[in-house]
Amino acid sequence: DAGITQSPRHKVTETGTPVTLRCHQTENHRYMYWYRQDPGHGLRLIHYSYGVKDTDKGEVSDGYSVSRSKTEDFLLTLESATSSQTSVYFCATWTQESTDTQYFGPGTRLTVL
Amino acid sequence: GESVGLHLPTLSVQEGDNSIINCAYSNSASDYFIWYKQESGKGPQFIIDIRSNMDKRQGQRVTVLLNKTVKHLSLQIAATQPGDSAVYFCAEGGGSNYKLTFGKGTLLTVNP
Numbered sequence: 083d084a085g086i087t088q089s090p091r092h093k094v095t096e097t098g099t100p101v102t103l104r105c106h107q108t109e110n111h112r113y114m115y116w117y118r119q120d121p122g123h124g125l126r127l128i129h130y131s132y133g134v135k136d137t138d139k140g141e142v143s144d145g146y147s148v149s150r151s152k153t154e155d156f157l158l159t160l161e162s163a164t165s166s167q168t169s170v171y172f173c174a175t176w177t178q179e180s181t182d183t184q185y186f187g188p189g190t191r192l193t194v195l
Numbered sequence: 196g197e198s199v200g201l202h203l204p205t206l207s208v209q210e211g212d213n214s215i216i217n218c219a220y221s222n223s224a225s226d227y228f229i230w231y232k233q234e235s236g237k238g239p240q241f242i243i244d245i246r247s248n249m250d251k252r253q254g255q256r257v258t259v260l261l262n263k264t265v266k267h268l269s270l271q272i273a274a275t276q277p278g279d280s281a282v283y284f285c286a287e288g289g290g291s292n293y294k295l296t297f298g299k300g301t302l303l304t305v306n307p
Contacts, residue, residue: 140294184229
């Protein structure tokens with residue numbers, strides 16, 4: 083699993099509050115990704131990073147921001163959470179060690195009331 | 196919360212049977228394809244990949260077939276076991292953008 087951890091694993095929050103999710107990897111992978119997964123939609127890319135301080139938007143980036151100050155950490159922030167952001171969030175990194183693929187973390191289940 | 200397995204195509208097989216899961220991909224320029232397995236409450240797990248210059252690739256109990264003419268990918272699981280019960284989805288990628296596009300998945304249920 084490329085040594086990927088996510089925290090918290092579960093969070094319940096209220097509409098309008100800020101929320102930060104953390105992804106931590108131990109493999110020194112350059113590329114990191116944040117996805118959300120919702121029934122009927124599959125995995126959708128929110129933001130990704132191609133290096134420290136280098137990030138770009140994915141297909142569903144509205145309402146989200148990211149930061150990457152260190153290779154190992156990629157943070158996803160919901161500035162003002164809304165009920166539509168209730169989802170399961172996955173972090174992934176890109177590896178080319180044996181094959182080109184993305185490895186995923188265990189996920190964070192976020193509920194916005 | 197609602198399971199990712201809801202609203203998905205489903206395939207139900209008996210233990211010991213072979214399973215075939217299909218995926219139609221969208222971009223004819225994609226040059227690599229990956230199959231993932233996702234068990235309930237867990238992150239997607241890499242199973243096998245294939246490059247566009249190949250038609251078939253085999254792993255342990257799994258085979259991936261690629262038909263570029265009709266943009267179709269399949270995953271064959273031999274001697275399906277209860278532990279194979281999960282959502283399976285394909286992903287396609289290409290070029291140097293290091294991004295993948297994911298299919299919505301198929302829920303495989305293995306009956307003992």
